[in-house]
Amino acid sequence: MIELENVSYNYGGGELLDAVSVQLAPGSFHFLTGPSGAGKTTLLKLCYGALMPTSGRVRAFNMDVKGLDRDQMAHLRRRVGVVHQDCRFLDHLPVIENIALPLLVSGRELTHEEPNLRELLNWVGLSERAHALPPELSGGERQRAALARSVILSPDVIIADEPTGNVDWEMSQRLLQLLLELNRMGKTILVATHDLSLIRAAKNQVQARVLRISNRQLQLAGADL
């Protein structure tokens, strides 16, 4: 699915990631952890082409990300669902239209997708809040809306950046359940988090691999978690 090969990234002020290699196999579930500022978000951005590696190669769906033009990049983004740390909504549109945004921009007929959209809203528990504006939502509601938006095009890969960062334990469990369900449906999942208890909770239910960034390197964390 997504493959990083000897990838280094340099913000200009020094190396953030150095010779990182990782493979996200279809249907796998990965956690990415590490201290704040270690480069978790950067690594995720490299995976979906929002950043280009300083050296090394990133391949997504067997295409070199570096060789993609802007339109091809847009098509790649439709195949990778991303839940951003700060969600990124269009604040002037209600939740339901924000969730449907990927359908809209990819030219799908919205009327055909109406039942799917309702089902998805129901799945993330936002049916009641469908017509609220994003700024009116709570942290957990925003994260669930972002998750719904990331999966609406039925992508093969879902990348989530600290999806449980701003929510309480109960809500983070709920989000984890949604991600686990998606994984059971065959989606490849990559979740960046610093919440070790979340990782532990997940490990009881899924064969999750934990990647840790430390000292600019990516390591496979042991079973000690």
Added chain:
Amino acid sequence: MTEGKLRKLILGDTQANRVVPPSGFTAHLTLFVSGAMAFLAVFALALSMASGRLADQWASELARAATLRINAPAEQRAAQTEAALEILRQTPGVATARALSGEEQATLLAPWFGSSLPVGSLPLPQLIEVTGDDPGYDAAGLRLRLQAEVPGAALDDHTRWRAPLVDAARSLRKLAWVSILLIGGATAAMITLAANAALAANAQVIEVLRLVGALDSYIAQAFIRRFTLRALSGAAAGVALGMIGVWLMPEASDEGGFLTGLGFQGWGWLVPLVIPVLGALVAFAATTRAATKRLGALS
């Protein structure tokens, strides 16, 4: 552009339009400026068409009309006039030649001397009005013959003062065209600035759209459509007002000289209707350029 794309641009996709938040203030500014520019363009166009018409009219009327002046002692005047008329009748290319009567000459002088002056008592030269045919007559040949046979005759074929008038009218027309081009350029510059401002103000929206997989063309279209329609409707209003203004101007009249009649005539009234279309095209091109440039610069 394919037919489908064109239809989408005109009819729009109501869903897609909502993606970019409405922007009241800049929208009104765009409408106002394109309206004002279209209003000015109507007058420049009226000026250009009227001065073009004047130039053509003067050139052809003056080319055909000439005046023959007979300066002779009173006792010879009638004989010389008769001889000159005879020569004119024989000259190929002269359609009519007519000696002005004493009253007509008095009328011509009235603006300067007033009507109470006994003009008949002055030693005035006799004037003969000459009208040429379409190909015209040979002015130099006529002058030579008159010189030989009617020593007191002087032919004034109006070239002396015709040429600068026609030149003036033609440069006026050129100026009007330059004004129209400048108005078009200023509109393009204004729309580019407004579109850039809108693109910058909506940087966050554009970023979100890119993140969820929108193509540049999709994002650009939302902006292009807005500015094109705004320019179109603003220019349509400006043209309507400008045409009413032109219509309210006084009709062409002899008293008003060339300052009246600066309007449109006949089919000419349809020409300003092109302005909104051109305005929309200018806005379309300017926004497309601005959006392509700005989106290309994003990651």
